[in-house]
Amino acid sequence: MAKETPPLDTDLEDLPPELRWREWMGRIEAVIFASATPVPRADLARVVGQGVSVDLLIEDIQAELANRSFEIACVADAWLMRTRVQFADAVRAAADVGDQLTDLNEFEVAVLASIAYHQPLTRDGLKDIFGKDISRDLIGRLRAQELITTGPRSPRAGAPYTYVTTTHFLVVFGMGSLRDLPDREELEDAGLASWHTKVPVVCNW
Structure with a gap:
């Protein structure tokens, strides 16, 4: 026993x-x-x-x-x-560890950023931002990396799923909470404003 x-x-x-x-x-x-x-x-x-x-x-x-x-x-x-x-550079050099986001292209990162700033956000909401449909495959890649997950159903007709970022998203980007998301000026300094011009930096919390 x-x-x-x-x-x-x-x-x-x-x-x-x-x-x-x-x-x-x-x-x-x-x-x-x-x-x-x-x-x-x-x-x-x-x-x-x-x-x-x-x-x-x-x-x-x-x-x-x-x-x-x-x-x-x-x-x-x-x-x-x-x-x-x-x-970070020393760790990558010694262990040959790649960036966790190297599998995402610039557009996919832009979609991820849009979800982060406007969550909970539906695929229709993403279409409104980018002017074209966002494929389920793209959403699937972000989910596979545990950067986003499904959020509450939207109150719109058909109650589509929304998408929200995860705790792993915060870990990857070194943030304590979504309040640490960079503002417009920081995005410009980082050279990210070019793809973010259609996405007003307005947080929904």
Whole structure:
């Protein structure tokens, strides 16, 4: 008969306050490090004492990682560990890792950006923006890369599906939330305004 694992001691009352806090920090860091996806606050709260601020623990961990090549970042109210932007070229060179968006052409990226700025958005909505039908194959490629998913049904006739971006979209582009989407001036500085001229930068939240 398998031996039951004892419940995790989250309060750590036998430790002095400083060591207790350090143990909680270590647990938070370990959970985030071990996860392949962003870890929600509720999951992190399970490994520390009741009423303990996960946010303060993460702030202390972030301070300790300030001079390291990796960081803990917030994405859609969850946390993940990632290498810092300035080391991206070194990581790609050493591991021969390609950009996650290299399979998308410029037009497909434009469609993705339009969904990001105007979600929830239907294929008819995309047609209004680009002046032509957007193929289901294109939508399928964006879904296959987990950059978009289906959203709520549109209230229009026939209740067509809408499309919205995903948490993975935020991870790929290094954003904490959709509020971090660049404004018009930033798009121009990045050289992206040429294909975005027909897409007013107006967010629906």
